[in-house]
Amino acid sequence: MHTVKPRRGGTVIGVLTVACVLVASPAFAARGPGGSDGGVKTTGKKSGNAIESRIxxxxxxxxxxxxxxxxxxxxxxxxTPPACWYEPVSAKEFQKQVEGQYNQVVNDPQQPNYAKSATGQFRDIYKDGKYKNYNLDKAGEGNWWVAVQDPARMDHPDAFTCSELPFWVKNGDTPAVKSAVTPQILAELAYNRIxxxxxxxxxxxxxxxxxxxxxxxxxxxxxxxxxxxxxxxxxxxxxxxxxxxxxxxxxxxxxxxxxxxxxxxxxxxxxxxxxxxxxxxxxxxxxxxxxxxxxxxxxxxxxxxxxxxxxxxxxxxxxxxxxxxxxxxxxxxxxxxxxxxxxxxxxx
Structure with a gap:
């Protein structure tokens, strides 16, 4: 088993765990507390190829x-509050993140071949494998749900318990995972930012x-x-x-x-x-x-x-x-x- 971590100073490329040909889900970042007045006021946003939490x-x-x-x-x-959870991402945003991550890894001479292969396998699942072209033709019918990690708790073992590959959920359906974001999950995340x-x-x-x-x-x-x-x-x-x-x-x-x-x-x-x-x-x-x-x-x-x-x-x-x-x-x-x-x- 190999673990590939993002290079410091670059955009978030997630953590790809390779066991034979099995590729785990890239994780997205959730912003922590901030604000010049010592208070709490943060906004999720996109950063390069990475999609940060929208919370x-x-x-x-x-x-x-x-x-x-x-x-x-x-x-x-x-x-302890959640170190990871799942939240929705639009089809277009998900495509941009996966394609950007793929291009970053395969074009980086410092990345080992198994990391490039794993990233390619992951991309194939959503581009032309189990799913077709990131479900862009169904963009109005649902969203991708992805694992999100709290960057302030990346060293905590629980940060890697949300190991489901990104999955598609139709509008109105309840995600079939334990840590899908809910009001209570939000309350627990707010707890960690008090x-x-x-x-x-x-x-x-x-x-x-x-x-x-x-x-x-x-x-x-x-x-x-x-x-x-x-x-x-x-x-x-x-x-x-x-x-x-x-x-x-x-x-x-x-x-x-x-x-x-x-x-x-x-x-x-x-x-x-x-x-x-x-x-x-x-x-x-x-x-x-x-x-x-x-x-x-x-x-x-x-x-x-x-x-x-x-x-x-x-x-x-x-x-x-x-x-x-x-x-x-x-x-x-x-x-x-x-x-x-x-x-x-x-x-x-």
Missing amino acids: TYSGTGSGSGGGAAAGNVTPVGDW ILPNTKITLAPKDTTKVNLPTWAWLDRATFKEVSVTATLNAGGLDIQATTTAKPVALKLEPGTEDAQTYPASGDCTINDDGSIGEPYAPGKADENPPCGITYLRSSGGGTFKLRATITWEISWTGTGGTGGTLPDGAFGGTQDVTVEEIQAVNR
């Missing part, structure tokens, strides 16, 4: 948070605290808000969309040392009715235990402890045709330095 993404981007750092939500558990704010919490005392002194921790309601991304596909006779929304529901504190006590004991601070987490410190509460916080039991010895704060986000979605539901919770966190000093006492 577009838009949403509230990185939302707001206590700092500039932000990142993608990480699913809690073993579930950008969350960082999780720098407010502390009192700020940055530097004392041994055995309760440190209060909180997040204001205005700091963390719901974040949503909408995925839309309007191509190949489909006009579907789904909006995936992440809602903050809990904060977990990890002090950075075993010599500490968290409040509550689990370190899991739930969200309040008003959307805030924890409670701001107020004068007169120095002897009280905070609803969300930490007491360090030893000093940081002239250094710092890495306090990690992780927000759990509840994920839900709504889509075309009244579809919707929930997806696995997501998490995103960060660390901040906390200096812990011994309380100095003077004996007289």
Whole structure:
């Protein structure tokens, strides 16, 4: 078995897997998150001979948070969003991609002969084999459905599970493959493009605290808000969309040392009715235990402890045709330095 990968710097020519004379489907690229403002706003498009995903993404981007750092939500558990799926491409677009890929490979002196042969065999299936001239004479009756890979997850094993050769589907028919794009597939792809704010919490005392002194921790309601991304596909006779929304529901504190006590004991601070987490410190509460916080039991010895704060986000979605539901919770966190000093006492 040989695997032929596209040369860097060139157009996408897919991945051709050759076992004897069996040729696997070329995969198309799906664009990831982007936008100069840190938000999510991408558009599928054609690039050279390659056909990129027609799915577009838009949403509230990185939302707001206590700092500039932000990142993608990480699913809690073993579930991951799709690394590949199938979506429709018109007969004309499919012809252009296959012919362009064929010409690129056979005219490239750096491509081995088996790659050129495999590309030719693949082309023959659609030009003058099982199908005739890419079904251009049936262009108004249906579309080609092709495997699409998320370029941000090309190294993931699941990216190569969509191994069906491009296949023809008549208008109104349901593709007979598991990962054909649907509102739920769109919702799962939108999940992977949710950008969350960082999780720098407010502390009192700020940055530097004392041994055995309760440190209060909180997040204001205005700091963390719901974040949503909408995925839309309007191509190949489909006009579907789904909006995936992440809602903050809990904060977990990890002090950075075993010599500490968290409040509550689990370190899991739930969200309040008003959307805030924890409670701001107020004068007169120095002897009280905070609803969300930490007491360090030893000093940081002239250094710092890495306090990690992780927000759990509840994920839900709504889509075309009244579809919707929930997806696995997501998490995103960060660390901040906390200096812990011994309380100095003077004996007289």
